[in-house]
Amino acid sequence: MIEIYDTTLRDGTQGEGISFSLNDKLKITKKLDNLGVHYIEGGWSGSNPKDTLFFKKVGSVKLNRAVVTAFGSTRRANVSAEEDTSMKSILDSGADVATIFGKSWDFHVMEVLKTTLENNLEMIRDSIRFLRSNGLRVIYDAEHFFDGFKKNADYAMQTVEAAQSAGAETIVLCDTNGGTMPFEVSNIVEEVKKRTTVPLGIHAHNDGGTAVANSMMAVKSGVVQVQGTINGYGERCGNADLCTIIPNLKIKLNLDCIADSQLKNLTRVSRYVSELANLVPRNDQPYVGKSAFTHKGGAHVDAVLKNADSYEHTNPESVGNSRRLLISELAGKRNILSKAKEHGVDLSLAKTKEILNTVKSLENDGYQFEGAEGSFVLLLKRALGEDNPLFDAESFEVVIKKDHKGITANATVELELDGKRVIASSMGDGPVDALNRALKDVLTPIYPELKLIRLTDYKVRVLDAKSGTAAKVRVLIDSSDGKKTWSTVGVSTNIIEASWNAILDALEYGSV
Ligand SMILES: [Zn+2]
16 A cells, blocks of 8 residues: 655645635645545645644544645754744644654755754654654655765665654655656665665655656655655646556556545546646646547547557546547548547538548648637538527627727627627727627627626637738637536637637537
8 A cells, every 4th residue: 555645735835826725725635535645734834824724624624534734844953842833833733643854964954954963863853752742643754865865875864763763653755856866766765765664755856857757666666655746736847746646556556545436536636726726737747638648640549449558558537537539630530520429410421521621621721620629519510501600790890099098999799690780899808808798798688698608718829920910820719608618719810800700619609
């Protein structure tokens, strides 16, 4: 059994742009517990009011398996453990398990703590004994352990022995600066294991791009606890990504950590945390990314449809992800067929050829349907004559005005709806917003369901940068009605027209 120790709520929040509210932290705690992790590091108790409050509140959250730990440092250099504020906050947190970090690297002891090597050992022993005597279990994080070991192995080992003798139940070897290589981790962990009896853990950062590899090598060399964060969030280049480590442990190394049924929650938890962190999920993230089981090349798609093992290292369902087949110029007919089937549309071979040709010619014009499934479904329906245009003909006008008071955008749209001409004007934050509002003003009396549709993301890509300001642009819009989300695309040399086309598709797709 390998213990999974999650530090998303503490180390993860050190990542640039990441901040969780108290409520977010409580919600994530619940999700992590459902995922089946063994430990959830709740925060640095006493360091800020939010973390202090978190420990107050988390006591009443019912957890199945996970134990919430309070993080802190060893006591300061010239204060006794009893009088130290960090020690006191850990006791005040009410947590049963404390995770405290201490220095393993002589350089840090002398240059950062500005104390003697012997006093640092005393600080480690003292702090752990104090917490133990107050009834807490203690996990000891040996900060900068690998760097310390490389510079002064004897001293680094003395710090580990100090923690062991004082009663730490697990000693976690930290690659705090994240620059250690997998083979070094493996050698050092084996060496430490020979000279200690206490169970070991690994805490790796990703500055060398090897945090996951380092964690895997540490497990192979005998550690029994892996620390990391959801999506690898963390300071600088992040922490070891538990969303890769957990399936690696289970599927590749056949080691027990969370249950198979819990593994199926992994993709959902990954996206949930990125949602609360307000960060766009990485499509190419192993196992849980949107592209992790996505096939584009025609020959690959053909092979995967015959047997998924041909181009997949593992089964997407095992981690709660799903297979996607992309529509692109490279796509073959089978791609179109299976995509249509996914949306409940049956196509004849002749229609399939026709649609494939349409896709190819639109892609020549700059369209791309990979990220715009909404527009693709409409394309299918148009080819079959099953589409449902919202109106017959249109014109629009957008006026942008900048003066000393600021900048304003005003859009007017004129549509032919059921043989009648209707017109509406609206101001907006920008031209696209103004158009969107004016369109909705005209359409919602007839299509009330459009009221719920929100534009959630808007991206512009310049297609032929060489043409400068006359270049063609592709606009990609994400929309949501609160239940489902969809993406649509528009292309034009005029950015407003490209946006208009993408908005029309978004509303038409959302109205069915
Ligand atoms: Zn860390």
